[in-house]
Amino acid sequence: MMALLLDGLIVLALVSLAVQAISGRSLFRGIIHFVVFGLTMALAWARIGAPDLAMAEAAIGAGLTGALMMVAYRRLVAQGDNHSPRAPAQKSRLAIPIAVGSGLLVGVIGLGALLADNPPGEAGLIVLETLPEYGLGNAITGVLLLFRGLDTLLEIAVLLTALLAARALAGTGDSSATARTQHPETPLVGALLAVVIPLTILVAVHLLRAGTHETGGAFQAGAVLAAAGVLLVLSGRVSRTDTAGPLVRLGILAGLSAFILIGLMPLLYGEALLTLPGMWSIYLIETAMMVSIAAALILLFADAGGLKRDRRG
Amino acid sequence: MSVEEGIALLFLLAGCAFYLAGTIGLLRFPDVFCRLHALTKADNVGLGLVCVGLALLSGQARVASMLLLIWLVGLLAATVSAHLIARHAYERDAPPEHEGPS
Numbered sequence: 463m464m465a466l467l468l469d470g471l472i473v474l475a476l477v478s479l480a481v482q483a484i485s486g487r488s489l490f491r492g493i494i495h496f497v498v499f500g501l502t503m504a505l506a507w508a509r510i511g512a513p514d515l516a517m518a519e520a521a522i523g524a525g526l527t528g529a530l531m532m533v534a535y536r537r538l539v540a541q542g543d544n545h546s547p548r549a550p551a552q553k554s555r556l557a558i559p560i561a562v563g564s565g566l567l568v569g570v571i572g573l574g575a576l577l578a579d580n581p582p583g584e585a586g587l588i589v590l591e592t593l594p595e596y597g598l599g600n601a602i603t604g605v606l607l608l609f610r611g612l613d614t615l616l617e618i619a620v621l622l623t624a625l626l627a628a629r630a631l632a633g634t635g636d637s638s639a640t641a642r643t644q645h646p647e648t649p650l651v652g653a654l655l656a657v658v659i660p661l662t663i664l665v666a667v668h669l670l671r672a673g674t675h676e677t678g679g680a681f682q683a684g685a686v687l688a689a690a691g692v693l694l695v696l697s698g699r700v701s702r703t704d705t706a707g708p709l710v711r712l713g714i715l716a717g718l719s720a721f722i723l724i725g726l727m728p729l730l731y732g733e734a735l736l737t738l739p740g741m742w743s744i745y746l747i748e749t750a751m752m753v754s755i756a757a758a759l760i761l762l763f764a765d766a767g768g769l770k771r772d773r774r775g
Numbered sequence: 776m777s778v779e780e781g782i783a784l785l786f787l788l789a790g791c792a793f794y795l796a797g798t799i800g801l802l803r804f805p806d807v808f809c810r811l812h813a814l815t816k817a818d819n820v821g822l823g824l825v826c827v828g829l830a831l832l833s834g835q836a837r838v839a840s841m842l843l844l845i846w847l848v849g850l851l852a853a854t855v856s857a858h859l860i861a862r863h864a865y866e867r868d869a870p871p872e873h874e875g876p877s
Contacts, residue, residue, distance in 0.1 A: 648862065654855040661848065 469509060475502050489538070493531045500524025513677040514602050517669075521685035526759055529692055533763070596741060599675030606679070607744055611736040615725065618717045618751060625714065625758045632765050651697050662690035670752050674741075680717075680748040684755025691760035695769075702766030710757060710768045717754030721747050783831035790824030793817050807864040811857050818853035822846055 479502060483495035500523035507516035589601055589609060598604045606614045666687040673679035694700040706714070724743045725736040738744060760769065776784075793816055800813020826846045830839035 648858060650855045650858050654851060657851060658848070 472502060472506050489535055493535055497524050497528035517682045525689055530763055600673060603673050603679050607738060615721050621758045622718055625761055628762055629767055655697060659690050662686060670748055673748060680751035681755060684752040687756035688759035691756060692763050695764045698772060700769050701772040702764045703768040703770050706768035713753050713757035717751035720750035779831055783828045786824050786828030790821045793821030797821060808861060811861055815853060815857055819850055822849050
């Protein structure tokens with residue numbers, strides 16, 4: 463009863479937040495509603511027993527995307543005249559029919575899925591049988607690397623492509639992501655960073671290590687690490703540059719190149735492509751992917767080609 | 776219901792009361808500074824009470840220490856962000872009308 467009540471509340475909150483996010487009076491309200499929507503969505507994932515997705519949703523869906531939207535909003539404010547940018551006043555006539563149609567579609571599919579008898583999950587059983595050979599306890603990491611290695615490899619490639627596309631579209635010159643206020647910084651920010659940055663790195667490494675046997679993995683760890691980077695960019699400890707230094711380049715490419723090199727290795731012994739040769743390769747690939755994911759997300763956030771440390775006097 | 780559960784329930788209810796009061800204050804108070812005042816009560820005391828209640832319910836030292844850590848990090852983030860918001864508002868607008876003892 464309590465569980466049903468809680469689930470009902472989450473569903474109600476999700477629908478109303480989604481409506482608020484797209485039909486709010488101002489863009490700013492829309493962004494805030496979107497972030498809260500992401501957090502509630504993470505709660506929903508956690509409720510249906512998918513903590514990996516919940517973590518990714520909270521870190522990327524709510525956290526990083528929210529921060530990106532805030533940066534975009536600030537630029538809109540800076541470009542426009544002094545009043546805050548507003549959402550377009552008139553709604554499309556198609557809005558309500560599309561919303562009702564989508565709702566019906568989701569409802570029918572959901573009902574169909576509920577009514578259909580579940581076929582025995584053959585693939586899932588095979589995965590669970592194979593995982594102990596590798597010493598992997600987390601089925602999600604196992605599937606991502608052992609069974610769908612090509613998908614995961616291409617995901618990293620897609621992230622890299624997105625970064626390249628963003629760089630191609632971005633103008634050079636000053637960026638307001640790092641625009642800072644004129645007045646001197648309060649000492650509180652330094653104190654916060656001194657505590658939060660080491661903690662964040664600790665959490666990211668823990669998530670990476672835990673990814674082999676429980677909730678976690680390269681994507682979650684990379685997102686958490688990226689959050690630390692976003693904090694450093696926002697507080698002006700790290701500032702953007704137009705071209706990447708060697709360290710940043712290495713970071714961006716580490717995941718893809720480690721995955722490709724280790725994935726090609728089995729061909730030397732006449733085995734299939736992407737047959738991972740053991741636990742060490744999984745750790746290596748996951749670590750490299752974490753670094754690359756974090757680097758790509760930070761660069762996307764800062765709209766930067768590279769990063770440099772900024773010592774403030 | 777055991778004694779521990781009863782005490783934990785009291786802590787959780789008290790925490791919820793702080794959150795409720797803080798949220799009402801956030802919605803109803805007139806300016807940024809009053810709203811921050813209301814919000815920090817929910818963030819600091821409300822979160823602390825909820826963490827104490829949950830720690831009592833779990834009954835494990837490991838879980839309790841993690842909840843303590845969550846509370847401390849929450850305190851730190853809430854303090855700094857409230858300070859930054861207040862300073863931004865102070866510099867953007869005129870100083871608050873009612874200058875009370877600080």
